[in-house]
Structure formats: C-alpha cells, structure tokens
Amino acid sequence: MNKQEILDKQKKYLWPNHLLYYTEPLPLDHGDGMYVWDVEGHKYLDFFAGILTTSVGHNHPKVTQAVQEQAGKLLHSSTLYPNENHVKLAEKMAQITPGKLQTSYFTNSGTEADETAVMLAKCYTGYQEIIALRHGYSGRSPLGMSLTGQASWRIGGTHILGIKHAMNPYCYRCPLKMNPETCGAACAEDVEEVIKTSTSGRIAAFLAEPIQGVGGFVTPPKEYFKIVVEIVHNYGGLFICDEVQTGFGRTGDKWFGIEHWQVEPDIMTMAKGIANGLPMGNTITTEAIAQGMVGQGLTISTFGGNPLSTAASLATIEVMETEATPQHIGEVGGLLRAGLEKLQEKYPLVGDVRGMGLMQGVELVKDRQTKEPAPEAVVAVFEQTRARGLLIGKGGMYNNVLRIAPPLIATKEHVEEALNILDHAFAQVQELNL
Ligand SMILES: Cc1ncc(COP(=O)(O)O)c(C=O)c1O
Numbered sequence: 001m002n003k004q005e006i007l008d009k010q011k012k013y014l015w016p017n018h019l020l021y022y023t024e025p026l027p028l029d030h031g032d033g034m035y036v037w038d039v040e041g042h043k044y045l046d047f048f049a050g051i052l053t054t055s056v057g058h059n060h061p062k063v064t065q066a067v068q069e070q071a072g073k074l075l076h077s078s079t080l081y082p083n084e085n086h087v088k089l090a091e092k093m094a095q096i097t098p099g100k101l102q103t104s105y106f107t108n109s110g111t112e113a114d115e116t117a118v119m120l121a122k123c124y125t126g127y128q129e130i131i132a133l134r135h136g137y138s139g140r141s142p143l144g145m146s147l148t149g150q151a152s153w154r155i156g157g158t159h160i161l162g163i164k165h166a167m168n169p170y171c172y173r174c175p176l177k178m179n180p181e182t183c184g185a186a187c188a189e190d191v192e193e194v195i196k197t198s199t200s201g202r203i204a205a206f207l208a209e210p211i212q213g214v215g216g217f218v219t220p221p222k223e224y225f226k227i228v229v230e231i232v233h234n235y236g237g238l239f240i241c242d243e244v245q246t247g248f249g250r251t252g253d254k255w256f257g258i259e260h261w262q263v264e265p266d267i268m269t270m271a272k273g274i275a276n277g278l279p280m281g282n283t284i285t286t287e288a289i290a291q292g293m294v295g296q297g298l299t300i301s302t303f304g305g306n307p308l309s310t311a312a313s314l315a316t317i318e319v320m321e322t323e324a325t326p327q328h329i330g331e332v333g334g335l336l337r338a339g340l341e342k343l344q345e346k347y348p349l350v351g352d353v354r355g356m357g358l359m360q361g362v363e364l365v366k367d368r369q370t371k372e373p374a375p376e377a378v379v380a381v382f383e384q385t386r387a388r389g390l391l392i393g394k395g396g397m398y399n400n401v402l403r404i405a406p407p408l409i410a411t412k413e414h415v416e417e418a419l420n421i422l423d424h425a426f427a428q429v430q431e432l433n434l
Pocket residue numbers: 108109110111112114137138139140209213214242243244245271272
C-alpha cells in the first residue's frame with residue numbers, strides 16, 4: 001500500500017480519536033537499530049522509540065531470533081500451564097529489581113500492570129483509597145484514567161471513586177511557588193495533607209512514577225520519595241512505583257528509576273520497553289505482599305506471561321546486560337543532557353531541560369520570565385525535525401514539552417546527529433516567535 005492508501009484507510013476504518021503525530025501522519029514501514037523508514041523510503045533517526053518501548057532498537061537480531069524460535073515452538077498456552085520462559089523471566093525480574101521485590105504477575109500492558117498493583121494493594125491492606133499525583137498518567141482503563149492526574153486523558157469522566165491527587169513535584173512550575181533550591185521538597189508534605197483531609201485516614205496505596213512520563217518528564221527532587229514513602233507507610237498504605245516509562249535502564253546507571261531516590265517500592269509496575277515492543281506488563285512485589293491475594297478470589301490474564309513476549313523480554317534483558325547497559329545509558333544520557341543544556345543557552349524558547357539518562361524533557365516557553373507555555377512551538381519543532389529526519393515525542397500538561405527518549409543502544413554519534421537536527425529546528429522556530 002502506498003502512503004495515501006494507508007492514510008485513507010486509517011481515516012475510514014479506524015476511530016477518529018486515534019492520536020497521530022504530525023500535520024500529515026507518518027506511515028512507517030520498517031526499522032533497523034536506531035532508524036525507521038517510512039513507506040516512501042525516507043529514513044528517520046528514532047529518538048522516541050515507539051513511546052520509550054523499543055529499548056534495544058528496532059529488529060535487534062537477538063530479540064528477533066528469540067521471538068522467531070519461540071514462534072515455531074509454542075505461541076500460546078495460557079498461564080494455566082507453567083512455562084519455562086515465564087518462570088525464567090520471573091526469576092530474572094527478581095534479580096534486577098531492587099530490595100525485596102521477588103514475585104511477578106505478568107499481564108499485557110502498563111494499564112493492566114497498574115490495575116493489578118491497585119488490586120493487590122487493596123487486598124493486602126484491606127483499605128480502599130489511593131493517592132496518585134497530579135499530572136501523572138496511569139493508563140486508559142476506567143481505573144487508569146481515574147488515577148491519571150490530567151483532565152484531557154480522562155475521557156468519559158472520572159470513573160472510580162476513592163482516588164485523590166496530591167501536588168506533583170514540578171520544580172519548574174512549583175505548585176507551592178517555592179524555590180526548588182531551598183524548599184526541602186515541601187510538596188511531599190501535601191501527600192499527608194491530602195490523606196488527612198480527603199480520605200478516611202487509612203489508604204491502600206500511593207502510586208507514582210519516578211519521573212512523570214506523559215506529564216512531560218517531571219523529575220522530583222532527591223529528597224522527595226523518602227519523605228512521601230514514610231508518610232504513606234504511616235497511614236497504612238503501600239508504595240506502588242510505576243516504572244512503565246522509567247523501567248529497564250532508561251534513567252541511566254540503575255535498572256529502575258526509583259533506585260536514584262534510594263527508596264524501596266512495595267509494588268513496582270513496568271511495561272513498554274520490557275519486551276522491546278511485544279505487549280507485556282509486569283507487577284512485581286514482595287512474597288509477603290503477594291500473599292495478600294491468596295484466598296481473596298480468582299484472577300487470570302489469558303495472554304499474560306505468554307511464551308512469545310517472555311522470550312522477547314528475556315532477550316531484551318540479555319542485550320541490556322551486555323550492550324545497552326545502565327552504565328552505557330548513563331554515559332550517553334549525560335552527553336544528550338549536556339547538548340540539550342547548550343541548546344537551552346542558545347535559544348530562549350527552551351525554558352527547562354530535565355530528566356535522567358536517555359529520558360530528557362525540553363519544555364518550550366514563549367517567554368522565560370512568565371514561563372507561558374509554547375505548545376505551538378512544539379508543533380513547529382515537530383515539523384522541522386521530521387523534515388530533517390528525526391523523530392521525537394511530546395507531552396506535558398500544557399502540551400509544551402519535547403520528550404527525547406531514544407532506544408537505549410544510542411551512541412555518542414546518534415546523540416550528536418539528533419542534537420544537530422534539534423539545533424537547526426530550534427533556530428527556525430525561534431525566528432517564528434510562536
Ligand atoms: C507511567 C505509565 N503508566 C501506565 C501507562 C499505561 O500503559 P499502556 O499504554 O501500556 O496501557 C503508561 C502509558 O503511557 C505510562 O506512561
């Protein structure tokens with residue numbers, strides 16, 4: 001099919017609310033490593049990795065081989081029958097996750113992973129209420145949308161009661177209008193305030209992302225999670241850490257984002273990059289907490305932990321242990337960050353650069369003093385970068401954040417290529433004064 005045929009059929013046979021990037025949507029055809037090609041043969045350096053999902057690059061030979069071998073062996077059996085890949089991956093997850101996290105429940109997406117975490121927290125604690133963060137994103141199910149802290153992602157209304165949202169640690173736009181250098185993470189105290197004023201006083205859980213992904217890579221100060229987790233435990237709750245975007249090395253130097261804050265989650269969820277693009281979610285917890293589900297009723301995920309996705313995930317981890325290690329991600333991420341900060345010095349439209357490792361956000365503003373968001377500039381940067389062969393992502397409560405998150409195999413040369421294209425794009429867009 002040519003480009004126009006694909007776009008026509010997209011319009012005719014897919015719901016009109018499908019979100020598509022770019023003024024003229026971009027039908028992709030194939031990928032290899034850091035690059036993808038559209039159906040007309042144009043090549044793009046991929047710095048969004050299918051929403052932080054193609055962890056070790058497109059068609060990584062080890063992942064492809066593992067999937068091909070498994071596809072010829074057993075595609076599906078359901079979790080009613082134990083399977084080697086399933087248990088092997090669970091063992092591996094116990095090894096790479098921090099603290100006492102030990103026992104996994106595999107599903108098919110981040111939404112399901114978060115749903116499973118909340119279900120477990122309620123069963124274990126016997127409490128019902130959940131605290132989430134403003135600007136957070138937790139998925140597209142009724143519970144996922146209710147946990148989400150952005151009205152635009154809550155289609156059809158707020159569905160589930162008993163969820164309250166605390167202030168998020170958005171230092172660039174501090175909700176308390178304090179100075180991030182001296183505030184001592186005062187926003188963390190809001191979690192206690194919300195529990196005391198808006199719940200029954202006992203909560204099942206506090207759910208948060210180490211770095212808010214859809215929220216525009218909002219990165220909490222270093223004291224934040226220690227303060228919050230202590231509060232949450234004092235009120236009977238568990239800390240559910242949503243690593244759907246930050247998981248598997250993305251933040252550099254560590255396997256999981258939360259490790260940078262030196263706290264141990266009670267439950268951790270992950271999805272996106274853990275199987276390099278095959279559908280998979282995981283909810284991992286301690287042996288003691290997992291006992292909370294026993295005797296409470298039945299639950300099953302037909303496709304969860306299926307032999308194909310688990311094969312892909314095992315191969316992805318193998319590549320990350322050798323090629324795209326957390327250390328490599330830390331080093332290349334450091335180069336990316338330094339380059340983006342240089343662009344910030346050069347272009348007034350860059351208000352803030354934040355994030356960790358290969359998860360860097362660039363917030364665009366009309367004016368550095370007023371910090372008025374510049375979503376139109378993001379749209380213009382998108383068109384400019386596409387024209388020069390670079391794919392990036394966007395996000396943020398005000399649609400004004402560029403999300404830069406390449407596959408984790410990115411090298412110094414890839415980063416230089418991307419920075420060069422961004423430099424040209426910013427130069428053009430700065431001129432437009434959007
Ligand atoms: C932090 C976070 N949690 C949960 C989800 C939901 O994941 P999925 O789209 O796989 O259901 C997302 C998706 O973007 C996410 O970023």
